[in-house]
């Protein structure tokens with residue numbers, strides 16, 4: 001299959017491209033290179049032995065998108081990763097976030113409708129559940145007001161897709177990711193960092209590496225077993241594989257117009273659990289301190305994965321230890337140490 005992968009050289013996108021290529025599919029990557037590195041193409045080539053097709057496209061420019069679809073009219077399906085995704089930045093620059101994440105999605109859907117390309121897998125996030133009323137959280141849980149413009153763009157894109165599916169032949173699977181971590185086993189691709197990290201795991205690995213003196217743990221007075229927040233951390237390669245399952249499902253089930261699946265392991269680990277898991281996996285002690293809560297953090301969120309396991313026929317398989325080992329290998333690779 002020929003699969004258009006928007007944001008295909010980003011963190012989750014690049015891992016998905018590798019899995020697609022390993023199965024013999026042909027990804028066509030588009031990216032505007034704003035938050036990504038073109039060198040990832042070389043790295044994908046090293047892993048798979050083939051260079052993926054790449055087009056530098058600004059998705060917010062309708063004409064550029066239209067030209068892309070003219071060039072590749074025989075695309076079988078689309079996986080839409082491309083988005084700005086930094087929570088704090090989105091609070092400071094809401095208009096940039098709304099403009100970028102919504103315009104790109106609208107342009108994509110307009111082109112898909114015009115060129116009769118009718119299958120799309122959308123990258124959504126557990127952020128749409130906010131602080132859930134019940135745990136584990138399933139796909140029918142109410143959508144809560146977003147805690148940030150970034151989170152709101154995910155919610156609005158879900159609405160745009162839902163309405164578009166009703167009005168056109170386009171079908172959609174929305175995948176709500178919990179907390180993707182880790183990197184490819186080769187340590188050739190992972191989450192590239194430009195400046196300070198934005199998530200827990202790179203803070204842990206940078207502390208282990210000696211780039212930072214200590215990890216700051218945001219609050220230990222939550223209503224959880226050890227007082228730190230609970231999250232559902234999932235290996236990025238498991239997330240990548242779920243996209244292939246989603247595409248295959250859309251190819252087979254032509255009666256389903258829109259579906260939503262949680263992508264998690266179903267287990268809630270605390271921040272301290274993650275520190276311990278890293279220490280056990282690597283033998284390196286993490287220096288940490290407890291600091292006040294971070295604004296906007298939810299106390300606990302982890303997935304009910306029943307639907308994904310049964311309907312999508314997909315299950316997260318990689319262990320917490322594998323997540324930690326791969327994250328550590330990636331940190332060392334980033335520093336040029338093998």
Ligand code: UD1
Nearest residue numbers: 087125127198199200203216217218229231271294296297
């Ligand atoms: C974040 C985003 C969320 C997004 C998700 C995946 C926020 C508020 N939420 O989720 O919208 O969908 O990433 O991209 O940014 N922690 C520390 N010390 C640190 C860093 C993190 O204690 O230095 C804790 C946090 O308080 C949290 C947990 O680690 O309890 C995970 O944090 P993080 O990796 O930033 O992800 P989320 O906040 O869950």
